[in-house]
Amino acid sequence: MSLKDYTARRDFSRSPEPPPKEKSSTSGRLFCVQKHLATQLHYDFRLEHNGVLLSWAVPKGPSLDPTVKRLAMQVEDHPLDYGSFEGVIPEGYGAGIVMLWDSGTWEPQDADVDQALRKGDLKFRLNGYKLKGSWVLVRTGGYGRQTSQQPRGTSGQDGKSWLLIKHRDEWSGPLDIAEFAPDSVKSGGDFADILAAEPPEFWCSGRPGRSGRTGALLKRIVERALALRAEREARRGATGARAERETLRAPARPTSTRSKQSATRSRGSS
Numbered sequence: 537m538s539l540k541d542y543t544a545r546r547d548f549s550r551s552p553e554p555p556p557k558e559k560s561s562t563s564g565r566l567f568c569v570q571k572h573l574a575t576q577l578h579y580d581f582r583l584e585h586n587g588v589l590l591s592w593a594v595p596k597g598p599s600l601d602p603t604v605k606r607l608a609m610q611v612e613d614h615p616l617d618y619g620s621f622e623g624v625i626p627e628g629y630g631a632g633i634v635m636l637w638d639s640g641t642w643e644p645q646d647a648d649v650d651q652a653l654r655k656g657d658l659k660f661r662l663n664g665y666k667l668k669g670s671w672v673l674v675r676t677g678g679y680g681r682q683t684s685q686q687p688r689g690t691s692g693q694d695g696k697s698w699l700l701i702k703h704r705d706e707w708s709g710p711l712d713i714a715e716f717a718p719d720s721v722k723s724g725g726d727f728a729d730i731l732a733a734e735p736p737e738f739w740c741s742g743r744p745g746r747s748g749r750t751g752a753l754l755k756r757i758v759e760r761a762l763a764l765r766a767e768r769e770a771r772r773g774a775t776g777a778r779a780e781r782e783t784l785r786a787p788a789r790p791t792s793t794r795s796k797q798s799a800t801r802s803r804g805s806s
């Protein structure tokens with residue numbers, strides 16, 4: 537395990553991401569999921585092992601439904617310090633907004649983690665705010681073949697493609713956790729809040745050129761963050777936040793015409 541790939545891709549004089557600092561953890565193994573609004577929205581799933589964070593990019597995010605297998609592309613190891621990072625990466629690799637979507641501790645269910653990783657079958661328990669109980673990462677055979685399209689650090693060998701699957705237990709269920717609990721466990725905010733909370737000096741130190749390619753990329757990401765919030769507010773406005781939560785708990789239940797009308801009436805009179 538090495539942070540060589542992580543370091544090689546980043547200029548720490550320009551990026552607010554922490555530089556790698558090898559250190560040993562004293563209180564259990566860290567796990568975190570960072571929701572990352574970059575060119576594509578995805579969830580970075582990270583497990584502390586041997587002083588680094590093993591990392592997988594999960595495009596659709598974790599699912600609590602044991603019948604749902606979520607593609608998880610293994611990416612380069614990250615430094616432990618990165619596991620509490622939330623903020624803006626103004627330019628370079630991973631440019632965008634990082635939200636600490638979940639964090640906590642994990643424990644392997646196999647005694648030998650390295651062997652489980654080599655075998656491509658790592659069973660573990662999570663103790664986070666949103667994700668708990670027993671899970672498995674299984675390497676797949678069909679994906680992850682080396683192509684010229686893959687960024688450095690994911691190439692060089694097959695087997696970077698895994699599936700993240702929830703085991704059936706008291707923490708599994710049909711709830712769409714990414715939709716139900718979309719915000720940060722660190723700040724409570726959404727992407728737009730994280731953007732707004734950025735201290736100005738921090739922001740200025742890495743502000744990209746407005747005419748540059750990354751400047752345009754960041755502008756699109758900022759617009760996307762605001763659009764995501766507008767979408768959510770529009771949904772809340774239509775049904776009320778409470779009704780939205782109830783609907784999410786029971787997604788099969790259609791919203792009746794009558795409840796829509798009463799929601800409209802109560803909103804109109806307030």
Ligand code: MN
Pocket residue numbers: 572574578580593630
């Ligand atoms: Mn990412």
